[in-house]
Amino acid sequence: MKLLVRAELRRLLATRMWSALLLAAAVLGGAMFGAMALVGPENFDPPMPGLDTETGLRAILGILGYTAFVPAAAGAIAATSEHRHHTAAVTFLFAPRRGRVLAAKLATYAVAGLAYGVVLAGSAGAALFTVAAARGISLGMPAGTVLALLARIGVAMMVYVLIGAGMGALIRNQVAALCVVIGYLYVGEPVLMMIPGVNALYPILPGGATAALTDFTYLADAMSDQLGSGTVPLLPPVVGGLVLSAYALTAAAIAVLIPMRRDVT
Amino acid sequence: MTIEVSRLTKRYGDVTAVRDLSFTVAPGVVTGFLGPNGAGKTTTMRMMTGLVSPTSGTATIGGRPYRKLARPSRTVGAVFDANAFHPGHTARDHLRVYAAMGGYPDSRVTHLLDLLGLAEAADRRIRGFSTGMRQRLNLATAMLGDPRVLLLDEPSNGLDPEGMSWLRGLLRRLADQGRTVLVSSHALSEIQQFVDDVVVIRRGELVAAGPWSRLAGPPLVLITTPDAADLAAALAAGPAAQVEAVSADRLRVRGLDAPSVADLAAARGLRIHELVTENASLEQLFLRLTTDQAATR
Ligand SMILES: Nc1ncnc2c1ncn2[C@@H]1O[C@H](COP(=O)(O)OP(=O)(O)OP(=O)(O)O)[C@@H](O)[C@H]1O
Ligand SMILES: [Mg+2]
Numbered sequence: 001m002k003l004l005v006r007a008e009l010r011r012l013l014a015t016r017m018w019s020a021l022l023l024a025a026a027v028l029g030g031a032m033f034g035a036m037a038l039v040g041p042e043n044f045d046p047p048m049p050g051l052d053t054e055t056g057l058r059a060i061l062g063i064l065g066y067t068a069f070v071p072a073a074a075g076a077i078a079a080t081s082e083h084r085h086h087t088a089a090v091t092f093l094f095a096p097r098r099g100r101v102l103a104a105k106l107a108t109y110a111v112a113g114l115a116y117g118v119v120l121a122g123s124a125g126a127a128l129f130t131v132a133a134a135r136g137i138s139l140g141m142p143a144g145t146v147l148a149l150l151a152r153i154g155v156a157m158m159v160y161v162l163i164g165a166g167m168g169a170l171i172r173n174q175v176a177a178l179c180v181v182i183g184y185l186y187v188g189e190p191v192l193m194m195i196p197g198v199n200a201l202y203p204i205l206p207g208g209a210t211a212a213l214t215d216f217t218y219l220a221d222a223m224s225d226q227l228g229s230g231t232v233p234l235l236p237p238v239v240g241g242l243v244l245s246a247y248a249l250t251a252a253a254i255a256v257l258i259p260m261r262r263d264v265t
Numbered sequence: 266m267t268i269e270v271s272r273l274t275k276r277y278g279d280v281t282a283v284r285d286l287s288f289t290v291a292p293g294v295v296t297g298f299l300g301p302n303g304a305g306k307t308t309t310m311r312m313m314t315g316l317v318s319p320t321s322g323t324a325t326i327g328g329r330p331y332r333k334l335a336r337p338s339r340t341v342g343a344v345f346d347a348n349a350f351h352p353g354h355t356a357r358d359h360l361r362v363y364a365a366m367g368g369y370p371d372s373r374v375t376h377l378l379d380l381l382g383l384a385e386a387a388d389r390r391i392r393g394f395s396t397g398m399r400q401r402l403n404l405a406t407a408m409l410g411d412p413r414v415l416l417l418d419e420p421s422n423g424l425d426p427e428g429m430s431w432l433r434g435l436l437r438r439l440a441d442q443g444r445t446v447l448v449s450s451h452a453l454s455e456i457q458q459f460v461d462d463v464v465v466i467r468r469g470e471l472v473a474a475g476p477w478s479r480l481a482g483p484p485l486v487l488i489t490t491p492d493a494a495d496l497a498a499a500l501a502a503g504p505a506a507q508v509e510a511v512s513a514d515r516l517r518v519r520g521l522d523a524p525s526v527a528d529l530a531a532a533r534g535l536r537i538h539e540l541v542t543e544n545a546s547l548e549q550l551f552l553r554l555t556t557d558q559a560a561t562r
Contacts, residue, residue, distance in 0.1 A: 007365035014358035015351065086349040089316055090406060093343055094366040096315050096332045263317040265307075 062216030075164025113161030166251025212240025
């Protein structure tokens with residue numbers, strides 16, 4: 001197992017995608033988030049509460065959470081790479097126990113996802129505190145709370161890498177996996193939320209679980225306002241994280257079990 | 266280490282790719298695995314390595330099924346797809362991934378890059394590799410674990426004559442070291458110069474197996490000569506040669522090889538303008554084997 005993880009790490013680190021991903025984390029966290037903080041949510045269109053309020057701060061952090069499609073896409077690309085480049089046969093020649101190969105991949109992507117999350121949350125935190133100091137704003141929450149939220153966003157990113165990887169391992173076709181993962185996050189779930197009754201499921205859907213993990217209720221509240229329904233309560237953060245991980249592991253488990261005896265041609 | 270295929274059958278829906286196939290592959294020799302397109306060669310080799318599950322029957326290597334080998338890449342090196350690489354990896358990256366998987370040191374990677382003539386291309390991305398370089402990299406990957414058994418599916422595909430002679434030399438060396446070498450091909454002419462044994466299949470079934478020298482039959486030589494009549498008479502008088510006049514100045518001789526024909530002509534002072542050894546094609550082999558079978562029935 002240690003050998004397999006080392007091999008998958010080497011496989012991942014040797015690609016350009018990996019460096020591009022870390023760069024994306026720094027750009028999203030440092031540049032994009034920094035720019036948003038610099039402009040200030042009060043100057044957004046439509047305007048949102050400012051950084052000196054708790055709502056405003058939570059909202060802008062929640063938007064950071066919405067970049068989860070980047071690690072999800074990366075996970076899907078990594079997990080479908082062997083199918084796309086026909087290296088799966090070579091890999092299974094070296095490691096005929098296919099379930100272990102997939103387990104090693106997930107372990108590797110979890111580490112990579114965590115690295116992504118650390119860079120994203122770290123650069124975003126640095127940007128936020130720098131901007132606040134520069135603009136002379138006292139943030140709407142204590143620094144400790146902000147850091148804890150950033151840490152949760154970082155963890156959410158890791159889980160999204162795994163969700164993408166799990167779906168990729170299941171679907172195998174790279175383009176299809178990317179369409180499903182990004183399509184669901186951006187189109188599928190918002191549409192589901194429009195359907196009365198189904199939106200009660202929101203807390204246990206990936207988006208709702210992410211919102212719970214990052215304490216981001218802005219969107220859910222806006223939606224309940226619009227639909228005139230009562231507020232949909234989110235899960236506690238830890239449970240949200242567990243629900244997210246369960247999605248990733250379920251996709252991965254199905255992916256492990258189905259192709260185990262599938263012919264590799 | 267012997268490969269043993271026993272009553273192997275693989276069905277894909279209505280298509281039976283391999284039907285009740287049995288044969289063995291011995292160590293120390295190069296064995297050619299021959300059959301026309303769609304005969305079931307790739308399917309059989311994938312079943313040998315556990316990539317495809319047989320419908321029935323077994324394939325073992327040194328007495329064990331592939332999936333039961335303790336460290337399979339130490340025992341068996343196999344090459345299937347000529348193009349199984351991440352295009353963004355360098356040759357060294359690719360080998361290092363599989364070296365890690367098999368637990369082999371980086372020094373082994375460097376050694377193989379040297380051995381297979383890839384040292385200069387080692388740090389270039391594979392996307393820019395030629396077919397010949399890809400085949401070499403495939404072989405390097407298969408040889409990471411210094412395996413006793415090599416299974417190569419159509420390794421001659423896309424190789425130029427120089428690449429072919431290089432491959433011939435390599436396979437000969439590996440077999441001489443006592444390894445088991447199985448090489449598939451759909452074209453007899455491509456591998457007949459370097460196989461010791463052959464296994465011939467068609468439509469998933471065994472046609473013949475054994476030493477090539479026995480199956481190949483007597484050599485066939487085409488002669489262009491202005492002294493056709495005299496040479497024909499001289500050859501016919503000689504030992505076990507069948508002579509056939511193709512045209513006024515051409516003869517086809519079965520049972521004597523080119524040097525013997527040339528020597529005989531020289532001894533009689535007869536002129537030879539052209540002397541060509543005709544390579545048996547797979548089709549001719551099938552024809553002969555099936556007529557032989559009919560004859561022995
Ligand atoms: N995955 C598959 N699904 C359905 N049919 C298949 C599959 N793989 C192989 N076949 C069929 O099985 C038969 C044998 O194919 P195989 O690839 O083993 O032949 P081959 O001897 O390697 O041919 P070639 O010289 O063209 O490589 C063919 O009729 C092929 O169409
Ligand atoms: Mg084939």
